[in-house]
Amino acid sequence: MHRKLSNLLGFKKVLIGQMLVVAAFAGSAGAATSTNPADPSKVIKMGFEAADDGFDMIRTANFYSGWVSEVIYETLLTYDYLARPAKLVPQTAEAMPEISEDGKTYTFHIKKGIYFSPDPAFKGVRRELTAEDYIYTFKRVLDPQSRSVHASFLAGKIVGLDDLAAQAQKSGHFNYDAPVAGLQAPDRYTLRVTLNAKDYNFLNIMAYSAFGAVAQEVISTYGAQSGQHPVGTGPYMLQTYVPRSKIVLVANPEYRGFTWDFKPSSDAIDKQIVKDMQGKRMPQVGRVEINIIEEEQSRWLAFQGKQIDFDKMPQLAAPTVLDGDKLKPEYAEQGIQLQRVVDAGVTYTVMNYKDPTIGGNSLDRIALRRAITMVYDNKQEVSILRNGQATKLEMFIPPGVVGYDPTYRNSVAYDPALANKLLDHFGYKRGADGYRTMPDGKPLLLKFTREQAVFYQEMSELWKRGLDKIGIRSEFIINNFADNLKAATQCKLMLWGAAWMADYPEGQNFMQLLYGPNVGQGNHGCYSSPTYDALYQKAIALPPGPERNQLYLQMNRQIEADSAVVVNTTRIRSWLARPWVKGFKKHPILHAEWQYIDVDKH
Structure with missing residues (x-):
């Protein structure tokens, strides 16, 4: 009871603080010369189908944090909206x-005359973006305290930056000056x-939202609350x-x-987009309202009720909404727009390489993984769980x-019978209840962590059916x-269903998720393999082309040899937008997309 009261009081303090900051925004905004054409x-x-994790992008790889941060922070480079x-x-x-x-x-x-949004941290003064703001942003990424x-x-890439980070590691203080x-x-x-050396992906990195410029005064003012x-x-x-x-x-x-x-581009929809948008002063949209709605059914009802303007069609709605790759007449007649795109992303199951039960490089642990x-049936995930709105992935780089x-083609196929023989061979014995123990006789229990939504419950059931076939509790x-x-x-x-969307359209962005030195960063399976790491280092030193791509294939084979991760699917998204x-x-x-689109009044 005391803990609940303490949490409630703390939550109220957070809300009051947020209200004061919003009020301060409003007060200081009036003093600025408004140039934004938004209505x-x-x-x-x-x-959003899941919650963000705040908007301090050096601290999070959360997809939804990045989504919002793209329109708050600005990177040196970005991507052309239509080019494909x-x-x-x-x-x-x-x-x-x-x-x-x-x-x-x-x-x-850097363009002159770019200003940060009004904030009390600037003490009423308009704050222009300068080159020093990017220098501070890059330094902050390698500050050990961050x-x-x-x-x-950035690690190992910029001349002298790692030396400064190493000094900070020893002294406990990063000298930003x-x-x-x-x-x-x-x-x-x-x-x-x-x-330090030529980096063929450096420009892609400069377009990644984690390297959008921040002002040192803001970070100094808000500290750990900067997110x-x-x-x-x-x-x-x-x-x-309101978090979450x-x-x-x-x-x-x-x-x-x-x-x-x-x-x-050559896409058929571009002609109409150009006709609707050419020459407009942007952004047109003046307000973006996002609610966290984790359940697909609830989001779908919100879209049907015109409470959401555009969203991914829930997979559960595919049989009702789609006739192949087109909308059924009852939806087309509403003027709903449909765009079918294959995600530049992967879904996969993390298997913790450091976990005492399933981790490690011994042959019995590799056999267990x-x-x-x-026993995970990807085809069932595609056809039943995702209603055909995905394709089975063979490798860890998506289309x-x-x-x-x-x-x-992946060398590890769905084969429960062979999986049983493998476990028998490495001493995972079945008890009287039919479930296996570890080779040393200790209990064997796999712990999966998942989210609340119904889809993840269904995925859990699919996993359990497969594991029951080989006697693993x-x-x-x-x-x-x-x-x-x-x-x-x-x-x-121990195990967790994850996904990764491309930060930039190059295989390195996915292969770095299994690079040993990235444990504690994007390497959520905490995988470490000297062979894999050596291939990765060799690959990133090469320019794009067949030689580098061949190394990516070898790295995928190494992942399979170590059974480091379960590669699942890449999703086919059906984006639906209202006619306005x-x-x-x-x-x-x-x-x-909010800064690139318009809304007809309706």
Whole structure:
């Protein structure tokens, strides 16, 4: 009872603090010269299927945090809205960077007149974006106290930055004022980055939302609470935030705006998008309202009730809504727009390599993980759980990403009979109740962690049916996505169903999820293999092409040899948008379309 009262009082304090910050936003915004063309009466309403984890992007790899952060913070580069395949373009940079002959030095010229959204941290002064803000942002990623899940994106890459981080590790203090040879600002608007070695993915990294500029004054003001007080130069700013419930974004009055001028790709829908949007001052949408609605059925009802403007069609609705790849007449007649896209992402099952029951490199543990992998029926997941709205994955790189090989076939197939023989051979004996023990006679129990939604319950049932066939007892622990992600990052979950969407369209972005030094970051299975790591290091030193792709294939074979992860599916998304939403096109890398679309009043 005392704990509940304490939690309640703490929650009230958080809400009061958030209300005061929102009020301060409103008070300081009036002093700024408004350049954002957004119309406050144009509102987009959405539902997220899982909760964010705050918006301090150096601390989280949460997909939904990244979705929102894309419109709050701005990176040096971004992606063209319509171009397919994805094409890098400048964002805060005036143009693509100048690159030295040796490929190690990048010079960015930052646009003048870009301002952070109004915030009390700036004490009433308009705060312009400068090159030093990116230098601070990059340094912060490698500050040991940040414990950034994205440190691997920069670690070992920028001349002198790792030395500064090493000094901070020893002293307990990161000296942000210390010069770094590889991070220089020759003038207020010029950023020069020098790398230790040529990095063929560096420009993709510069477009990743974790490297959107933050202001040091903001981080100093809010500290550990910076994730609930995001301040950037993007088109929107946070107005209301009720963790794991509701997010409201409003137009950043300091945002400079842009003219919609994208060239159509070969996609059939681009012609209409250009017709609807060409020449408009952007953003048009002045308010974005997001509710966390974890259950597919509830989100679907909200869309049908016109409480959500666009969303992924729930997999459970596919038989009702779709006739093959088209809408059934009753939905087409409503003017609903349909876009079918294959995710640039993977779903997979984490198997904790450090777990005392299933982890390690001994042959009996590899055999146990192999048997677990062999009893999960991916075809059943695709046909029954996902109603055909997915395809079985053979490798850990999805379609649409450089390094994907459509001819590749996984060497570990669904085969419960063979899995039983494997367990018998390595001494996992069945007891009188039919369930197996460890080779040393201790109980064998697999603990899966999952989220609340019905889909994950159905997936648990599919897992249990497979494990029962080989006599392995299992239990399923329910928790929310944000907490599960934190626990997986800390190597605390035995098994967990995860997904990864491309941060950039290159195989390295997926293969780094199994790279040993990334344990505690994106490597949620805490997998460590000297052979795999050596292949990874060799691959990232090569330019894109057949030689690097061949190494990716070898890395996939090593994953299979170690049974490091269960590769599941890539999802086929049917995005539905109401007829009043104009200009909507789902991007393979960007997630937040709000600054590129318009809403007819309705």
